[in-house]
Amino acid sequence: MALPSEGNQLINVVVLLGAAVVAVPLFKRLGLGSVLGYLAAGLVIGPFGIGLFSDPKSILHVAELGVVMFLFIIGLEMQPSRLWKLRGEIFGLGVAQVLACGGLLTVVGLLAGLSGPAAFMAAMGFVLSSTAIVMQILSERGDSTSAQGQRIVSILLLEDLAIVPLLALAALLAPAGNAEHGDPWIQSAIALGCILALLAAGRWLLNPLFRLLAAAHAREVMTAAALLVVLGAALLMEFGGLSMAMGAFLAGVLLSESTFRHQLEAEVEPFRGILLGLFFLGVGMSLDLSAVAREWPLILTAVVVFMLVKSVGVYAVARLLRASHAEALTRAALLAQGGEFAFVLYGAAAVAGIFDAHTAAILTAVVIISMALTPLCVLALRWLLPKPVLSMDDVDVAKDLDGCALIVGFGRFGQIVTQTMLARDLKVSILDIDTDAIRAAAKWGVKVYYGDGTRIDMLRTAGAENACAILICIDNPQAVNHMVKLIKSEFPLVRVVVRAYDRIHSLALAKEGVDYQVRETLESALVFGAAALRAIGVPADEASEVVEDVRRRDTDRFELEVAGGLFAGRSLLYGNMTSPPDGKNDKPDRETTEAAPNPLA
Template structure:
């Protein structure tokens, strides 16, 4: 009977979660809020559909375990050391100052010391899942404020571990707290030192033994065994389950199996984290929140303002510009999922009153609703209230303009990662100038110091493209595979310079239609080019003549890319070449006596002759794939595409009529 009740509970959560997440996705709201809202609806304060709260708490505990395991899995000592100033400087300052403010405010309001400490830690947290996704979507991960946000989030994730160790001791009577805290610290130190020392030596060998069996099922079972085994071990020693899971993730992160484990565990983590947030929502009591709505709103306002002020001040101390300090504060002032973890542990250990915990959970939920809007408005708020930002933006545009001022018929490369750098070297070797725009300050500094024409700037901004000389450029290339940003760039280019071709990089063929519809002259997809390269190497290694391989690859590319269709034929091309009858390109110069002058492409009906106008060069400017309504003028150079017979017929129509 108990098993039936538990299954009823799990099915209820899964069904409600599917419906809720679909609805919130349609409303463009974070999925975390969907889980919380579902929990509130089916909980004891809603429809009262939870049959067994003990099952709910047990499921929530498993969600925390796998969440902490993935945090440990992402724990990288070299990565921490490379960002130590931001992580242990700015991050520690933010969490420490926010917690101290909570202690001071709690003392004024009569909140017990232990409850105020954990509450401060809970409110200091921000949403790693939400903010990291927004940084990636907005291409701001490598921006100065993006690096600061990630540094603080990393320290917050680490700060949860000692807080989870402290909570059970803080829930004890005051006279026993010091002894229990010292005992917990000693046990944690001894246990962690032993596990880390022996675990690093044993775990790699053990995973090698398991991996040699070449069984994905066995490998997954082993990951679960290690994770839950270490969680059980720390719990057995009077510490938290989450601490053991974090240590398991840390140990596995030092092995070569880290990325495989990360992929295998991801479904468990996402599902259990969602169910954990549902169970947090079930603990919400709407009547308590309504009765204490002023406390909820007060906590929300104090949290947003206090965290914003703390991050702003700390970022300025660590050398951020006023604009980036304000941006970082706006990004980090809301709450996060680890706040729910700590608040649920407070509730489970009886640390703090129910009213205080309920109000804090409600305040964090409301802050998550506000967070996407604060991020969206951050740049506008900075430009509105930070006077120095206008000067910095002007200096940035001046640097971009200085690089492009002496160039003409150049290529604007949006993004200077590996792809952008290889492209720059190709065009430079052909004597074509380029201006590259990138948002990674370290990369820009390194490349610029080496003499490369790269500047810090956002290609998805109108003023940046103007400063980069889009009015004088020959082409624009989006070298990063982000459809949303590429569409913004093309929209601006179409507005500023509608005749310039834009070449865009994409990952999937499914993105081709959208990018082409938005105005891309060509879309180069990673999967298509990788497939061609693999096929060409395979054919060559299996004995297919190299000339045939090259011809086949060229044919495939010509079918896929309009700009690569055909080639210009010369005397050196053999008359008996098998390709002699294939489509080729041919240029026809229109003099004053040409019969087509004053007539449009459509009037001549060149496709009836089997040819197509591939491009028209007029006064040094080349229009690719011109519209049928284009009218020929004297001095035009018309580039035709077709077979030799079709080209001869089309040239006759252009020059003599017919």
Template sequence: MSIQLSSLLLLLAAAVLTVVLCRRLKLPAMLGYLVVGLLIGPHSLGFITSSDEATHLAEFGVVFLMFTLGLEFNLARLNAMRRIVFGLGAMQVLTMVGVVMAICLIAGLDWKVGLALGGALSMSSTAMASKLLADRNELHAPHGQNAIGILLFQDLAVVPFLIMIPVLNFPGNELLMALGLAALKIIVVLLVLLYFGQKLMRPWFNMVAKQHSSELFMLNLLLVTLGIAWITELAGLSLALGAFLAGMLIAETDFRYQVEDDVRPFRDLLLGLFFVTVGMNLDYSVLLEQWWRVLLVLALLGPGKILLIAALSKLFGSTPGSSWRTGFTLGQGGEFAFVILALASKSQLLPDSLLQTTIAGIVLSMLITPFLIQHSDKIVLRLARSEWMNLAANLHQIAVRSMQSQGHVILCGYGRSGQSLARILSQENIGFFALDLDPDMVREASAAGDSVVYGDAAKREVLMAAGLMRASAIVVTYAETHSAMQILEVVHSIRPDLPVIIRTQDDSDIDQLKDAGATEVVAEIMEGSLMLASHTLMLLGVPLNKVVYRVREVREARYQLLRGFYRGVSEDAEDSDRPQPRLHTIYLSNEAAAIGKHMGELQLDKLHIEIRSVRRRNMRPIQPDASFELQAGDILVLLGESDNLAAAEMRLLQGN
């Protein structure tokens, strides 16, 4: 075997452990792969003495990366964002290339070296930037839209660099002829593949799909992707360019999303291996000798690139705060920088020492970016004076809109789930106030008369302006655990008694959210499975009352707050005049009379009050027994009728 099994096992073990650590620290997995390469490579601990064999395998990671990029190449999407993509994005790449070329010429280097380095340094990390924006719920914010538009153009700009770099080392007239020949080749290949490919791809995939074999579909996908990549390599172009064209062709078929799901495991695995080999190629001895070059590259990617992108964003009409945030989001190197550098090194365009220092600077910039973005809000407030005014104006608008609300529900997010909940609350004459970061949706909802404003619900000052001190509950309607944890932290530091209901996609984060103080967590997958089960049972002839009983049984077991609420299928809650039991939350302050007493001493059962749960800081909600001793800061959730709840609250707080 070219790669010894022991070395391969060591590489996999190190990758698993490091990526797990990165995920726990909420850092991109890409950084984990780079660190693995740095540690086990021939220039460090030396567990793997050569990276040549792994590099050949890792090249296929780049192939699949370019293939998925081709799948995302959507003309409609580009047209909708054309001003940002082809205006701001093009200016960023061209300006960065020009700046790097000028620095290289001043340093006495060839312009071809400057072009290759400029192309590499102009790239930002699509994977890292989009993940960090999603984690912060800022994809629809103005700076998020700017960043995505620039990243789209950067991804497209990789293609001409893949064509130009292999021929840049040709002398004089041969260079012009080589560039002309490369351009002619790409035109011919594009015409042949896109013209005949579009005619053949759809019927070919339809024929394969009709066989109803997942193995055959996957084999066909690999055949098409690698086959077109091989054709472009035979034409003197690159494998990566062929994979990009293959993705474009399949994107026009009905199988795009299925293909994207099928190819993701190959892409992620091989791309991870590619980043490992990048780290393995880093030579520490060169870095020690050329540390000043590393700092220069880091300065270009850090302050230099941030300033450039911020200035261009301002030029294209963004506010100072949005411009700075766009710069902080994209002020790092990217995965395609490594692709361009590897191609330039293979073409003997870059000396090894310059290659090593550039890779080191890019890796360091990527390591710094998550921490930089984490503190970007504070930095922007210092850099952009108008940001204080914009923030104050936005908070003032939120405060004015929410001023008349009392006992309302704060909805964090106003997507489909938030709007559905808002309609139900309105039918029950319960006021609500919604916060969302999608400006288009906020504008349309406000025009329709809904109580919705633009604001980040994870920020303390925004929640305060939305009437946190007057609210009766908070509902997080979007499935984003990181943001929900931030909201829980803010709420429990200001109003620990306020119920917080959170939506999640599945049940993987329920324990984490419960431990953080969520009153209830609703998992979409569970509710969907209950609806599937109820419809299935009814279609199979199971009586309706039995179906309702089964669903009720599961819900009561899953949702603690719903236990005991179901009194019978025939009851009509809307027409019943009898007082209905409701939930009530009571916070025990330091002066509460119940502190230090056991639940049995309070005799709340004589008031016809049921204790549903007790929440305590850093402890999951529990249903206490008679021996449970109450402490300051405890939050009790009681069930009963209004008069009885008032008597119970008086007994707990005043001792009467």
């Protein structure tokens, strides 16, 4: 039974939010991604699921603003200078992929019995990949700023730009008497006028406007102004017969060099997130299961053929332009689907009479299913991608080394430790397993050898037995514990100096009998605290005394804990870890500061 569409709209909102809150965390926990969670939730609550909503178009009409705001934020990150640097990828790689995939899919449409214009529109709609899905996946994988991710973003930008001429072509290809917009030349002039008006507003109006509003110190007015810019630009482009999303993107690009860019992004982001999720819910509701049931052989065949042909086109273009096999496969999996702009283009083509409503419904179902399958295609990459091959070019394996000190780990911590050794003209042997870091160190004149310090044979060949001291500088507590046990068992006379992760780890290392250990953030935090005291007006001598008192009391507590066996049970924590902390900057530091001394810090 459908929920009331009028009267108590609050019920509709609660159901939509509830479906998202339940489905998205579940699908992310299963590793399927948030987009597939939204689509599945929409399918369940929609008219072709349990029927809580009977009119998904009304949801999509509002939720399209999520796509609009999404492209505005993308535009904010695309400064003209950055776009110019990416011009080769956008107008070279992007155009090549759109033309190649469009041509291949048009042939598929012609072989399926569609007319020339219908086959072309069906193909080009599927060529336009889902910016929302791909960007979401790239963000979740942490690839959006990598070189590979930037090339994919460039392709998506070109595809988003392509919606403008494609919508114009939909009007030009309309059968006689079916053109909705009248004279295409007049419509083109109106569209050009709208673009020029938006460019003029961005150049001479928007920055002065935001400076004026910022001076008023009214947060809610800045939020309203940000929404006004996004929606106003979208409305202007819609008036010109163009894409609303294109207008928002242009507005974002125009403001990308503004000093208010980060403020605008912060104001729009909450609306973008919820509306984009609502968009995917609406898309899931729109999947007509009855039509799929009636035409399932045709729809499933079309999904497989379209995705396969497009993937082949994407892979071929990537390889022709000298991408690696792994990158080409990744790009093919991410871009194999149709996208949200296909709904816009198919709607325009149906209105123009290029194909009928039945064909438009089948094509829409094909696009929706392809969008739903994208996260699964990305998951399949782990079996399709070749195993990474470790390049040992310009890297020497540790063998017969005789350094006075053996340093294991040449990250940020190890590099500083190494400087103290070299400053005393001591001969050191340095091990690391990151071949890129080893090659980078060679450029600075530091010889680092490849070697895994958790292997006893590697420690022997690195000269551990004859070293005066072994300095363990890696940030993986579990690996550190294993290494300490090996060294104490095989080389009991060698001094062991260890980087500890936190207090619990320090206690565990003390139990193992290491000669010295220090928590990786202890001394830097004490120095930071002294500087903070001086910054707020505490005399330098007094600040130094306070910090020294904190250091002394910390040492006294630590010695009591070691002597008394306090936290002995907790010291086993890192021996049982399945995913040890990696010490990266984006991980929360487990050492905390409280009003009372924290025994775990």
